[in-house]
Amino acid sequence: MTTSVTNNRLRGLLSFWPIVTLLALVCSVFLLLVPVWNIVSLSFAGKEGGAGVFENYVMFFSEPYYYRSLINSFIVSISATVLALVIGIPAAYIVSRYNIWARSLIKTAVVLTFVSPPFIGSYSWVILLGRKGVLTQFFAEWGISLPSIYGAPGIIFVFTLQYFPFVFLLVSSGLKSIDQSVEDAARNLGSGEARTFFTVIAPLLLPSITTGALLVFIAAFTDLGTPIILGEKFRVLPVLIYGEFVNDFGGAPVLASTLAVLLLIVTTGALLLQRWLARRYAYATAAIRPLVMQSPRPVKRIAASLFIYGLILLALLPMVNIIISAFLKSNGPVLVAEFTFDNFDKVWRLAGGPLKNTLVFTTIATLMCAVMGTMIAYIIARRPGKISALLDTAVMFSYAVPGIVLGVGLVVTYHNPPLALTGTPLILILAYFIRRLPFSVRSSVSALQQLSKDTEEASINLGAGPGMTFLKITVPLLSMAILSGALLTWSNTIRELSATLVLQSGRTTTMSVEIFNEVANGNFGTASALGMTLIVLTFLPLVLLFTFMGKSEEALV
Known part of the structure; x- marks a missing residue:
């Protein structure tokens, strides 16, 4: 009798949803909680002979x-x-x-x-209102000095x-x-x-x-x-x-x-x-x-x-300026009123590098978010308890972790062997995945709260397992919510900069980093062409979301 009970409990633990729950917890722990814990621990690592564990904080506030x-x-x-x-x-x-x-x-x-990515708007305002900006020089000719x-x-x-x-x-x-x-x-x-x-x-x-x-x-x-x-x-x-x-x-x-x-x-x-x-x-x-x-x-x-x-x-105005600047001849930071497609040559040259990286990394991370986010949403909405509440808290915590903090934490955690992932495509994909996971979770949870459990329960009563019921019954019912979450994930992931700057290497450079580098080097014409490309890639999924799926603009927040 005891053996039978033990076997039943073991089968229960090894069934579909307990395994999915464990996998979700492992992802949250190793991609979010451990990196955050490691930077917290490292922040208390004082120098030998220093002021102790609070040495770095004492120095900061001093x-x-x-x-x-x-x-x-x-x-x-x-x-x-x-x-x-x-x-x-x-x-x-x-x-x-x-x-x-x-x-x-x-x-x-x-x-x-x-x-529109914030840093693109920033350099656009430099073109307009910088020391040699278009508007700055225009008003200067009329004796009007604009604020810096x-x-x-x-x-x-x-x-x-x-x-x-x-x-x-x-x-x-x-x-x-x-x-x-x-x-x-x-x-x-x-x-x-x-x-x-x-x-x-x-x-x-x-x-x-x-x-x-x-x-x-x-x-x-x-x-x-x-x-x-x-x-x-x-x-x-x-x-x-x-x-x-x-x-x-x-x-x-x-x-x-x-x-x-x-x-x-x-x-x-x-x-x-x-x-x-x-x-x-x-x-x-x-x-x-x-x-x-x-x-x-x-x-x-x-x-x-x-x-x-x-x-x-x-x-x-910044976006209009980017579009116009993308077609103007440039000499470094100086834009000449002459129409040209030369700036887009850099876009084509980057098609096999940063542009490809951006599309591949974003697509893989979005698919991972769609799959794992839907399953986590099911656990939160359909299997309430202490573990699902903990998982919900862990997922929502990623909202509070800034990209640069996550990037530093992942470098601290996975910079040295045996898991030396810094600079690899995998670390960027994982960073995008854990950082944007809440979009898919929130979208599917909202849909599940409006769906009755009757169809799922009937499927299980007829002999279909939990996993098969989820795939054959729940996923089709959630298809629009899953797609909505995926489109939002894509639009937010493709323009990620802060985490990417910390985690990328030469071979994993993305469009955001390339634009940032072009701006830093004063190549505004090239940066505008790249920026226009990134804006189009960001906005296209939202066109699908609003036009063909009937979502309102409030879905973005």
């Missing part, structure tokens, strides 16, 4: 060169967050509530701004335009969940539009607003490309981490690990704060009759339209 970078990061991130709220909330309200011309086109423009695009003001300006879509998309989604009766009640009691918004609608939007604000903060705080291009002497924490890592490469990047831990503490704290705020201000509302479209007075409509169109044109 030297202005180091702690100033943390202060600078807070300055630009908080400033960009506030400005993103200032422009993102009214923009979302106007587009969602006012009957202005080309509303759908405006949302498409916001998506274009959102998916370099330093903290330029970084804040670019961050605001790049990341306000977080706020726009989330607030737009939040407005869809508010019932018209809420507004009608306030207006019937004599409240004007502005007062109704601030006293009735805004409180219901608090989860969307706080989530958008914290996403902007995290994105700005962890961005590497923009501060490198625009920062000059203004150093932020991610740039300092990258500089220290490059200096320590080949050895133990102790100081880089210390800085990475500080960055991780901030982003993890922001993520925990966001989740607490979301629970604290969550309102169970269902829009039986969504907020109706308004037809404001002509003056208000004109003012609202000018605000929206001006914001969108400003946000899209």
Whole structure:
């Protein structure tokens, strides 16, 4: 009897879902938790005869060169967050509530701004507003001196335009969940539009607003490309981490690990704060009759339209500049008003190298995310318990781990034999996989929560095993959610820069790194052609997502 019970338990442990759960936990542990643990441990590795385990932290907070970078990061991130709220909330309200011309086109423009790699927009602003920029020289001829695009003001300006879509998309989604009766009640009691918004609608939007604000903060705080291009002497924490890592490469990047831990503490704290705020201000509302479209007075409509169109044109200006620059003859950083296709010669020369690497690495990582993400989503949604909760937490933790922190952690963990993976295609694919896994998990979990278990249970009762039921029944039902998650994964993976800069070698260079190198070398024409190619590759999956799958723009966040 005891032997029979033992055999049954053993068969249960060796069945499909326990094995999948174990595999998912192993991936999370060795690709995320162990690398993070190793950089935390390395950050406490003091020098012999030094100040002990906190030596590196003592040095960081004692030297202005180091702690100033943390202060600078807070300055630009908080400033960009506030400005993103200032422009993102009214923009979302106007587009969602006012009957202005080309509303759908405006949302498409916001998506274009959102998916454009931040560092591409940064060097585009250098072309426009740099010391020898097109707009700088144009206004100088009229005796007008434009503000510098370099330093903290330029970084804040670019961050605001790049990341306000977080706020726009989330607030737009939040407005869809508010019932018209809420507004009608306030207006019937004599409240004007502005007062109704601030006293009735805004409180219901608090989860969307706080989530958008914290996403902007995290994105700005962890961005590497923009501060490198625009920062000059203004150093932020991610740039300092990258500089220290490059200096320590080949050895133990102790100081880089210390800085990475500080960055991780901030982003993890922001993520925990966001989740607490979301629970604290969550309102169970269902829009039986969504907020109706308004037809404001002509003056208000004109003012609202000018605000929206001006914001969108400003946000899209870098992308328009990239497209134009890609077809202009260039002499290093100088662009000549002469049409040419010469800049695209570099794209064709890179087809067998960085372009191929980008497509191959992104495709493999996306497929891995689709497969593993769907199975993890099933475990979370259909097999609740302590282990599935732990797995859910581990997957969501990857949201909080910045790319450069993950890159440093993977180098620390897998730089030496027997697992010397640094610089190989495998380490990049694994980094992309674990970093973007939440997109597939979140997409499939949402779909599973709307599906009944009856069909799956009937399949199992008829003799099909759990694995066969999952493949034959669940996967087809989830096909659209799986494809949606895969398209989002692709669009976010193909433009990854920070982790790639740390993990790549000459033979594994990607398009993002190649663009970054061309910008650093002042080859703006070539960089524009490469950037245009990357933008097209990023946006094509989203065209499928929105056009053929009927997804809304809010799916991006």
